[in-house]
Amino acid sequence: MEENYMRQLVNKLNHYRDQYYNNNISEVEDSEYDKLFDELKNLEKQWNTIYPDSPTQTVGYQVQSKLKKVTHSHLMLSLDKSTDLNEIEKFIDNKKVVFMLKCDGLTCSIHYEDGKLISAETRGDGTIGEDVTNNIKMVSNVPLTIPVMGSVTVDGEIIVKRDVFERMNEGALEGEDFSHPRNYASGSIRQLDTKITKDRQLSFIAWKLIEAPKFSNSFKQNLDYMEQLHFEVVPWNIWKNTSLEKLPEIFSWMYYDVAEEHGIPVDGLVVAYDDIAYGNSLGATAHHLNSQFAWKREMENVETTLRKVEWNVGKSGMCAPTAVFDPIDLGGAITTRATLHNLSIIKGLKLGIGDRITVARMNEVIPKVTGNLTQSNNLEFPNRCPCCGDTLLHCVSESGTETLWCTNPNCPEKMLSKFVQFVSKPAMNIDGLSEATLKRFIDVGYITRFADIYHLSDFRREIIKMDGFGAKSYEKLINSIEKSRNVKVENYLVALSIPNIGKSAAKIISKYFNGDYSKLVEALRNNFDFTQLDDFGEIMNQSLYNWWKNQAVYSWWRQGSDLEDNLVAELHFIVEEKKEVAQNDFINGKTFCVTGAFQTMKRSELEKIITDRGGKLSGSVSKKTDYLLTNEADSGSSKAKKAAELGTPIMSEKEFLEKVGI
Template identity: 40%
Template sequence: MNRIEKIRYLVEKLNEYREAYYNHNDSPVTDEVYDRLFDELRRLEVETGIVMANSPTNTVGYQPVSELKKVNHPVALLSMDKTKSVDDLVRFIGDTEATVMYKLDGLTVRLDYENGKLVLAATRGDGSEGDDITHNIPAFMNVPLTIPYKGRLSVSGEAFIHRYDFERINAGLPEDKRFSTCRNMAAGSVRAYDPEICKSRNIYFNAFKVIEGFEKINSKYERMSRLQKLGFPVCPIFKIEVGSDEAALERRIAKIREDAKISGIPIDGAIVQYDDVAYSKSRGATGHHYKDGIAFKFEDELYETVLRDIEWNTSRSGCMIPKAVYDMVEIDGCAMTHATLHNVSFVKKLDLHVGDRILISKRNMIIPAVEENMDAGKGNVIIPNRCSFCGAPTVIRKSADETGKDVEKLYCTNPACGSSLIKQFVHFADKDSMNIEGLAEGIIEKLITAGLLAEFIDIYDLEKHRDEIIGLDGFGEKSYERLIASVRKSSSTTMNKFLRAVDIPLLGRHASKTISDYFKWDIAAFEDAIRGDKPFDFTALEGIGETLHQNIYEWFAESENVALWKRLRCKISIVQPEIDTEKEQNDMLKGEIVVVTGVVEGYTRSEMDSLIAQNGGIAGGSVTGKTDILVIGEKPGGSKVKKAEALGTKMMTAEEFLKMLNK
């Protein structure tokens, strides 16, 4: 047993004796034995310079705070690219030396040390900014407060709760205060204002990366070994032999999974990274993850919850899509409360009733899905006979799904079902979408009432109804010709406008342009990414978060939407955007992300976005750690300005910005 192992052993034993003495009125050892062990621990701490947070010699105490201050991360704490294929791991490694370690399921924490003393602890937050949790570190079970290291050392790792502690602690909490997962409990405890809460939850820490320090050590494996010698508990890590095949990796991952289960450590996968630190840095990063590693996720896990409602939402075609609403479950750090049920056949197959216990998964790490009904067998599934939106009668029709199999679907019989349909057409015809002049709200309502519009594709068949349209109140030959001319013009559009038009929730002007830029305005490349075996990670793109990423995949998971997309693609030509060649050569803002807040005189927001792009920049929608410039116009948004100030983002008035671009 080396000195660090001896320190850990003595801390554990002495705390065990203290617990028995103070809380259970028991004395496992005599005072003489306790004092001798205590003195030996203190001697070892002095010799090594290592003092653990839970050491009985530590009298720092626990000071609560009234709020959690925000902390900027000088080096972004990004996520990992993910896969569920071992074959992907083999391709990723190639002929490069690599390591594999536990993918801990907890909360990422950064620890900073100056000349051997802990000076700061912060959560990962959004990667650019986290919460200051320094006050809680003395309440952790195994974080060193002092280490024998001169200079600056910054380490990131995971705070977690062992599964057996989670079950024990959760059982002792009131039913309405219990946590759904180990990760949920760890996250709440680490962010608690009162360290006593953190102390009572048995929070452990495992380091998995050196952010700053150890510059002369170029091996990740050796850096982890060096951390251990300084007293840090490190995430279990193993070297992968060059040339390891799929079978060898599968055996290693299976062993990792089994070992973690035995030890009660919560993991949800394994992480493979290059061992060479310099090579890793040269790989760079996206806005979402570093390219030096890849996370292997275990198969979709099932989470039990209770079905509280089935909502039936009417789509553009009148088809009513059922949605499950259930008690919140947390999967991969995301709170899940609803999932699509697809159609009547699916609801009947699972025999779903409100109050049933159901099992939820997050399919392909993206889309929440109801996998099983644990209370099936009741029969007589209730299908609504009235539309929940307009109250019209409903009807069940059979139609083929994408595989050619007949399924039952529920339809509202009212072809003009509610104002929501009108708003969807207004959005489709908007100038930032398909830009169909003359197709205003009043005209759309008349066309829907006349039975000429039911879904977007009908717009491109309006020429077939010339006489009917001219006969409508307020229409004539000229107004009809203007409308048709505008429809024809819209049939040739750019990818970003088409993406916005189909109305994927939260996919607005900025996000649709960001996606189009990434795929080089090639909509076929976008379609390939959606359909690919490995899910494309849209959160890697500037300004796109987890919710929009999920919305995109949920939208394309619906056969109704896919059918609409395909029919529109047959009618509409997607073209490259027109670019002023002379302006395109101006790279004053090359690669810089520029966000505009407030009103800029003489420019619409769309024109400002174009101006930024023409000068080589990227128009952002919100201020993040990756934003380079915030342009402030009249009546700016206060939250954007405050965020920019906190991040130290460069700020310019609209006048200064335009002057810089010679405008």
């Protein structure tokens, strides 16, 4: 009976691994997978039985894709892991160790010969991976050449930084599977089209030197050496104190503060012996190295009962499900709802109304359904739009993600979502037009296109008589609408809900054309290549042209078949004065890292001074950083320490403003 259950566990875990490594789909949370994995390990010990295909004996999963298969020059094994700090203390055993962030992405190995990048491959099953040489060259922080003759091999993690992930989600089409940074990174580096990989703005974080002419027996020195070769190295810290009392403090600091400071998604910490020869002498299993150990934070799952699933249509037309459950306390916040993203997640969870489910707060912020204890699998999916009643379109992406879409261009819910976006603060910033008010205006026919907002004064009598309105609230609304006529190009572009063009992309466009809408229009008419702009890829370029050229798609806000834009006729674009950068300005061409609290200005204002005068911003301190701008040089922060190590000048707010002449 136990052996049959073991076989079932092996099959289940292998299925999850296949979905994760080959299809970029996480059907279960890490915590659930680790729980099943540990259960299998214990049963194998108890029954002294191990199946050949057991995940405890293998790494990753056999690669199945169109990318070329590659046999590794070295075994790329996994790590043994635990959520128990006592296990970490036992592993350290009075030895000098290095603590590193456990980056949450896709493991990759890069090879150089005589200073030139010659190949790169993913981990795969630990022995055979996928050739991603062409794609790794699209990762901006990977050096294509290094100042070393001979062979050099570096292992690390392909990740997406948090700010990039947020920016991409901000402009992504609804339903795109950007629900997890790990899936995003894995899918992006394994694209057959290198342009897509470039557009995804990935990063490579080096965490282990495998081979080099100057290879050291010290793990720490090898990390330093990789940084000298211009790799972005995983944040790390040396630890000699074996007191369990201090471990939670340093682990918490690294897991939260350091990871957030560097913008790196993490799923734990790694402990490695600094003495590499000693670590190697401990050998390895078929699954993991004995020289390293991973600590993973135990996620708190709270049980509750699923009461219903709500379906709502977003501005792009995707019909998104939301789980509604009995109130639970998640980290001090009472929660009753969590997004389910798409059909695939619902099917994977085998949900049904009344099921006992588990919910956790992902990354300490977003509530997510992590498991289903009942698995009744009897939830009925809608076949018609819950708003307009049109038949829903069932779509399956290349990665297998299933979604439902309303294709009716006049669906009120889609229109409402677009209007909500249009009047929002990052867009036209119109006070007094809440979602409820917009819905009322749409229902009675006052607004059907964006331009109609600027003619609401035609309905003054009717609006004043509405519940909740009066002369004062009406005048306040009209004043806000009139004020919004003066708008920056970046806010206008955000207001239009153009797929893949979010706040960051809109700001880049506006800055390039100095806030001049007529220059943007001229560029569009002349087929300007927007990929010339910083962080602007082909997908974003195409999205912009789709918006510009496909008049029919946007006819609900652009009247007529000609290019006369009725909305633009209502607006006045604020052209920003171009700030000339003096040739002797010390900011021009230099890179600044800005951190901490300031006295006379906000951090964003200081950053604007830098970018306006030709400087660049960096989220972390590296050899490429010219100055660290902070009022907290003695705070002991990781950025201040790094600046001290590298000899990077640290400048206070007062010194900086004096230097600039402000």
